[in-house]
Amino acid sequence: MLFSFIIKVYFMYLHSAKIGLYSTLVLQNMETTLIQEIRSLDNDEVAAVIRKVLIDLGVPKVGTAYLDKTLDYMFQNYDKPRATYFVMEDQGRIIGCNGLAQLENYQGNICELQKICFFGSGKRA
Secondary structure, three states: OHHHHHHHHHHHHHHHOOOOOOOEEEOOOOOOEEEEEOOHHHHHHHHHHHHHHHHHOOOOOOOOHHHOHHHHHHHHHHOOOOEEEEEEEEOOEEEEEEEEEEOOOOOOOOEEEEEEEEOOOOOOO
16 A cells, blocks of 8 residues: 555656646545645644654654654645645545655756655554
8 A cells, every 4th residue: 555655646746747736636445545735734643643653663752753843844844846745544534644855955857755654554643
């Protein structure tokens, strides 16, 4: 499911070129799961998902993304040209997230997948 999500997000990004050609993608065979661009009201839940996944993976809080304040403002961080951030929702709850943005400090036309986090089956923040 993770690979499928990343590929779908990537192709949605390429297809849309950030000009509003999509708003929501319902995954095949998963009627309650959808992928959509992050909204400002998603910030708290996205930060909670990322931090919970990091804890579940045993990542230390100090010196890692766990204490990164940008996690609390993902909508604002990706609300810029050549960047987008998607959330995966299941039954109205965010269960995963994934960003795409131009590679920093590089003038070429390269994007990178960023801040990818998903709960294992059935887990939620």
